[in-house]
Amino acid sequence: MTTPVFVIVGGGPCAASAAATLRSAGFDGRLVVVAGEPVVPYERPPLSKDYLTGHLDGAELPVRPASWYAEQGVELRLGERAEGIDDRERVVQLAGGERLGYDALLLATGGRPRPFEGLQGSAGGERVAYLRTRGDADRLAERLRQGEPLVVLGGGFIGCEVAASARRLGVEVTVLEMAQVPLERALGAQVGSQLAEIHRDAGVDFRTGEQVQSVSETADGLVVTTDRSRLECGLLLAAVGMLPNTEIVTGTSVKCHNGIVVDEHCRTAVPGIYAAGDVAAHYHPLYGRHLRVEHHDNAIKHGAVAARNMLGEDIAHDDPHWFWSDQYEHNLQSVGFNEGCDEVVVRGSIAERSFARFCLADGQVRAVVALNRGRDVIAARKLIASGLRVSAAALRDESVDLRRLARAVVR
């Protein structure tokens, strides 16, 4: 029997998680990680926060040190790109011409920033930034250090986090968000509005319901024209979403629809090919449909689930989605999915920026969004997993220990 070959395409936390899971689960075949970027798989969350502000050293970014891959016999192909797949012959085509045969293939190719379409003529160049990779963060940090005013297009998580980091560096910041409330779908209107207020309190000109029409370059900066005003700045961050990197499956039988379509096991419909993390449109058994989620915890868990299924197990990823965002001194967290909920209960105070906002369906906690209430979130995760019916009064009552509520069920 020949040694099995598993190939992972991608260089983020998902790829690292899959590699680590394969080795810890006993896979002793050949394991190749085609990382794309020239650095060992690294954590992206700090790129918009402490790494951007210089409070975290680049040496802290890797998910695991380079030595780990050597010790575990994982072939890291740094700076090499996988261009295509021959799904009949089970071969990955690398940019350099090498053809890499595989027994199982995991696509953890992530995504890239959605390009901003409103750039006039030659506008762009060094004054227009995107943020996805460590290289992007290095370039953005360099520009921020020059201290010129920053305009952020898009009040999503990346936009908000960079705005907070830029303020920390003393940069003048304007955020332009098309919607009336930032992150309303993810957080709800009340919490989204409070987040905008947090930014305003920190000195950000946080504008909502304002649409950018064009961006043009002048001799010494950029001019941003919106439906309401004209702004001058030295640097523009376009944070208007992400596009999944699905090009690698072009020409194969792997299906794409807002990402690479996989089942609850992170399997595509093509034998031997799996997808996980930001690129995967994953069938979530809890929610009964395909969802593509761009969050760290999801990437880690997908990677682990895909790895075990590559080894012949039959594990579903059915965890409620969990994510966090750190902005200024605030920690925001969200668990679950609020679709279909019929009741909202707030524990604590949104105005005082210390709360957990629960969404319930038929008395069961389905989702929570919390600000500076990490402990409540830990309990909420257990409550959501338990499916226990709880009363709104108990959730609202701060003298009731949520952990006990959750423990009563879990144990």
Added chain:
Amino acid sequence: MTEAQQWVWTPVMELDELWEGDLTGVQVGTAKILLVNVDGQIRAYENRCPHQAWPLDQGDLDGRELTCANHHWVFDALTGKGVNPDDCALRSFPVKVDDDGMICVAVP
């Protein structure tokens, strides 16, 4: 333990005040210490998550499982070893309960 022997035992709180399943933060000199009571066993760690330095006393202790509140890193509260992720560990300090029922921690 030779190093610890040169350290000073400092009484920090009464055992009666730290219930089983409880965790709390205390300050000893300049050191910020996390105390946990895991089913009667007391442990002392640096009150700082190795991930992003958030204080761990804001987290959750469930059985042996200690979870940091901000990004949910999980540790074994008896050993300080990382559970998720598993390639990290808390810095631990010697701890004992003296004859008067005081929890004492040795810090440098």
